Amino acid sequence: MSRKTQIFQVSTLYGAATVAAALDAGLFGPREEARRILLVSHNAAVPETALRLDEMHGYERVAGRFDSVAGWNEAISPYHPSAWGPRENDTVLWQRALRLLWGIGERDLVELAVESIQVNPARALAAIFSESAVHVYADGLMSYGPTRDRLPLTIARRIRRLLHLDLVPGLRPLLLSEYGVGPEVVPDEAFRAVLDEISRDAADDPRLAPVLQEAPTAVLLGQYLAALDILSAREEEDLHVRMLTGAVRAGHRSLVFKPHPTAPADYSAALRKAAADAGVRLTVPTAPLLAETLYHHCRPALVVGCFSTAMTTASAYYGVPVARVGTALVMERLKPYPNSNRVPLAVIDHLVPDLERGQAPALVGTAPETLSPLVRAIGFCMQPRTYPELREPTADWLRSNLADGPGHYFPEQRLAELGLPGSRPRSRAKLKVSRAKRVVGRAVRRGVRKG
Numbered sequence: 001m002s003r004k005t006q007i008f009q010v011s012t013l014y015g016a017a018t019v020a021a022a023l024d025a026g027l028f029g030p031r032e033e034a035r036r037i038l039l040v041s042h043n044a045a046v047p048e049t050a051l052r053l054d055e056m057h058g059y060e061r062v063a064g065r066f067d068s069v070a071g072w073n074e075a076i077s078p079y080h081p082s083a084w085g086p087r088e089n090d091t092v093l094w095q096r097a098l099r100l101l102w103g104i105g106e107r108d109l110v111e112l113a114v115e116s117i118q119v120n121p122a123r124a125l126a127a128i129f130s131e132s133a134v135h136v137y138a139d140g141l142m143s144y145g146p147t148r149d150r151l152p153l154t155i156a157r158r159i160r161r162l163l164h165l166d167l168v169p170g171l172r173p174l175l176l177s178e179y180g181v182g183p184e185v186v187p188d189e190a191f192r193a194v195l196d197e198i199s200r201d202a203a204d205d206p207r208l209a210p211v212l213q214e215a216p217t218a219v220l221l222g223q224y225l226a227a228l229d230i231l232s233a234r235e236e237e238d239l240h241v242r243m244l245t246g247a248v249r250a251g252h253r254s255l256v257f258k259p260h261p262t263a264p265a266d267y268s269a270a271l272r273k274a275a276a277d278a279g280v281r282l283t284v285p286t287a288p289l290l291a292e293t294l295y296h297h298c299r300p301a302l303v304v305g306c307f308s309t310a311m312t313t314a315s316a317y318y319g320v321p322v323a324r325v326g327t328a329l330v331m332e333r334l335k336p337y338p339n340s341n342r343v344p345l346a347v348i349d350h351l352v353p354d355l356e357r358g359q360a361p362a363l364v365g366t367a368p369e370t371l372s373p374l375v376r377a378i379g380f381c382m383q384p385r386t387y388p389e390l391r392e393p394t395a396d397w398l399r400s401n402l403a404d405g406p407g408h409y410f411p412e413q414r415l416a417e418l419g420l421p422g423s424r425p426r427s428r429a430k431l432k433v434s435r436a437k438r439v440v441g442r443a444v445r446r447g448v449r450k451g
Helices: 013-024 059-063 072-076 088-102 122-128 188-201 209-213 233-249 265-278 291-298 309-318 327-333 342-351 371-382 388-404 412-418 425-450
Strands: 004-010 035-040 068-071 109-114 133-138 159-165 183-186 218-221 254-258 281-283 302-305 322-324
Touching (some): 004 013, 068 072, 188 291, 209 291, 265 281
Parallel strands (some): 254 281
16 A cells, blocks of 8 residues: 655755744645655755754754654765756666665655755755655745746646745745746744744753843844855955944944854954954854744844845844845845846845945835836846746836836846846947857857868
8 A cells, every 4th residue: 555755855944944834834734644754955065064954953843743854965975965966867766766765665655845946956856756746845035036947847847836934925936937836825823933943942052141141132144155156255254244333333232143054163253353343242152053043032123134034034023123234245246147146135135224324124024016026027137038928027117117226136238138128229239249259259169170
């Protein structure tokens, strides 16, 4: 007799919390109807040296919802999970091997719940379990942006839904919409309950005590922009200092800096010096915990970041006002234009007050009417071949709005490449010359090879 096995692939605790909330809300059916496997993938550049998911506070509580836990890195060793995918002719062999390794019967039905279906390891899993239904969950602001890469129809046709957190109420995700995949919200109350559960797990950690003793009123969020080659390490340090300066100017005297898990340890050195110069208290937690755990225990009055998803969770689930710093710089540096961070960056830039301009921190709230057309326009400019139906709405939006100042979302060169309003004749002429040179260059190279 066959039974159903559900495999939930996760690489972050935040993502695992999203999956746990979906399970608690009954979005994957009754508990007794399926065997559930938590498949953990460590996607850091050097997984052996990075903080592991199972080392973080709250992991055991989340993992307790599953019948077993498996390691993807161990299953495909020595390959890297972000780089490896099976050869087409090997998928059947890999499925047999994984079924044997994870104790899944040959006749058992398998369902997949994966993150970032455009890339490995999610794409590899979907290829190996080629007959399985696929559920995609998105644990951050990237769900509102376009699908980065085209999917094989053999995978796209099996995607049942996109599960996502309602971080910006009223804004509908663009991700996977071109395949007719409908979005489904993970209930707020279920996700907040999981976050509270994770936070309670950290309550007795002595490494959290120094932070609580300082009673910080503001949380500064680090990201990993240097690791992604968006900013230099020095520029990212300067960005953190700007966050601190803005918080101090807003009246905060005790602050906590939450570095990104993949950030270098010395990233807080410049920040500590800036705090000392400003005469304010700064603490940097050493415990392996989510930013949301800090919100739970510290009850801050302000969260400052660049464009981190943790800014929207602070607002949506903890009622903490948020402010941004540095979005203009990152917008200028973000390359290429289809970079998946562009829509999250634009959402924060559009919704969150700029701390350095003296704007008062605020809750994000429901999406204003201006946001959805902006996101769709950016989405088209990022992936014009994927969303051809958005060309005319984008052109209309550009004609109506570019004069009002949102031009920093749309570089003139990109508009010229796509033949959209907002580009000057000179830019279009330069583009034609550049394209002509490339055509001539390719012709010359072909002639050389033939000779």
